[in-house]
Amino acid sequence: MTAAELAADFRDRLDAILLAHVGREGPLLPILHDIQAEWGFVPEAAEPVIAAALGLTRAEVHGVVSFYHDFRDHPSGKHVLRLCRAEACQSMGADALADQVRAALGLDWHETTPDGRLTLEPVFCLGLCACAPSAQMGDRLVGRATLDKVRKLVEEARA
Numbered sequence: 001m002t003a004a005e006l007a008a009d010f011r012d013r014l015d016a017i018l019l020a021h022v023g024r025e026g027p028l029l030p031i032l033h034d035i036q037a038e039w040g041f042v043p044e045a046a047e048p049v050i051a052a053a054l055g056l057t058r059a060e061v062h063g064v065v066s067f068y069h070d071f072r073d074h075p076s077g078k079h080v081l082r083l084c085r086a087e088a089c090q091s092m093g094a095d096a097l098a099d100q101v102r103a104a105l106g107l108d109w110h111e112t113t114p115d116g117r118l119t120l121e122p123v124f125c126l127g128l129c130a131c132a133p134s135a136q137m138g139d140r141l142v143g144r145a146t147l148d149k150v151r152k153l154v155e156e157a158r159a
Contacts, residue, residue: 013038014046018053028054028064032071041072069123076119077112079157081105081150082136086125092132098122100147105154117158 017034021027031050035042042065051058065071069082083098102108105120112119128134131143137153 010043010045011049014049018050028056028061032065036071041075044073069121072121074110075112076121078117079137079154080119080121081154081157082121082123082126083145083150084124084126084128084132084134084136085122086129088125088129089133094133097133097145097147097150101150104147104151118154 014035017031017038020034021031024030028050031054032042035046035050047061047065048058050056051061054061062073065073072080081101083101084094085098086094102120105113105118107113107118107120109120109122123136126134126136126141128141128143133145135142135145135150135153137157140153142149142153
């Protein structure tokens with residue numbers, strides 16, 4: 001497939017997603033969710049197209065993509081391990097946990113394992129402040145996270 005054909009295919013798929021949300025109230029988040037479901041992330045090239053379709057600026061669209069930790073602006077692995085970096089978790093040892101996890105996985109923030117199965121992402125608040133530090137893998141949240149608990153999450157995802 002040529003670059004022009006890939007670009008046309010991308011635009012056709014993007015236009016279909018936008019068309020599915022025409023007339024909805026507050027369509028930006030559902031559009032972004034559908035785009036991420038389609039490509040696994042929100043491609044930068046989609047942002048100006050979304051902005052034009054919704055009468056927003058590209059900065060407004062990018063602000064939403066970068067604000068919500070569920071949206072990614074880059075490809076990721078099949079599984080995404082999120083470690084909370086917010087203040088409550090930091091006060092309960094999240095920095096040390098993050099260092100341990102990064103060392104154990106051999107990954108830094110935003111990196112993916114060579115087999116493409118796991119990406120490590122920082123997030124700022126998973127809503128488990130009373131059970132800090134916290135982690136998330138897919139829909140599974142873990143409070144009072146430890147290296148052993150995080151390793152178990154990773155092992156379950158690889159199974």
